[in-house]
Amino acid sequence: MDKTEILKFITENPVGYLATVEGKSARVRGMETFRADEKGLIFYTSKMKNVFQQIADNPNVEVCYFAKGTQVRVRGKMEVLEDLALKKEIVGKRPFLKTAYEKSFDGMAVCRLKGKATTWSMQDMTAPTVFIDL
């Protein structure tokens, strides 16, 4: 898979398993990718959540996507974006977020990952790991 195919795969299968580090321990949870394009992968969460604190303390992350026998892993550093227009856009498209950010968007966290990706499939288990810059 090349860069375009990987971004398309993530767009079509947007739930990733996002791993972070807390102290010396690993953490992982499912996380929706809001957008995946040339500019990076966009995620949103609440600043109240542990995942946000973990990213603030250590921005190194890895995300694992899986669909139809293909696994895509993306690693890199998360960048916290204070982009109000993007926050508004996300809440506009995710109505369940509306009540949380009625008064202010300050508590909303938006992060971008410009990382490198590696793909794996059961048919191609022994292929060497190759990284592609996204």
Add this chain to the structure above:
Amino acid sequence: MDKKEILDFITKNPTAYMATVEGKKPHVRGMGTYRADENGIIFSMQTPKDVYKQLVKNPETELCYFAAGVQIRVAGRMQLVTDLALKKEITEKRQFYKPGVEKEGWDYVGVFILKNGKATVLDMKGPPPPPGAPKVWVEL
């Protein structure tokens, strides 16, 4: 969900997203759980893989399972298992280890057990917990 329900869920939905730490960086990949019961949660992997080296160096791990709107996360410490009978049993079910075992012997198969892990359940079918609400942990 109680302990038994969590172990049943893992047995029925054995794909774990396993997070490990290498230095200061996290890694995560899908892994098939070999067995989950009262004794612990068992995984196997080829020892030349990075995940094996990461777990030997830092056994702190977290697993994430997801099915039908329910997410279960299990945090704990992996212990290396050197039980040859278990390696043989696993290799019978995971035949793709065989060429490696023939070439390198039983050291090719790495087995870990996560004992005394703690699990937290998020049921996305219900209302979401308020952000920052403390997680409820179940001892496994």
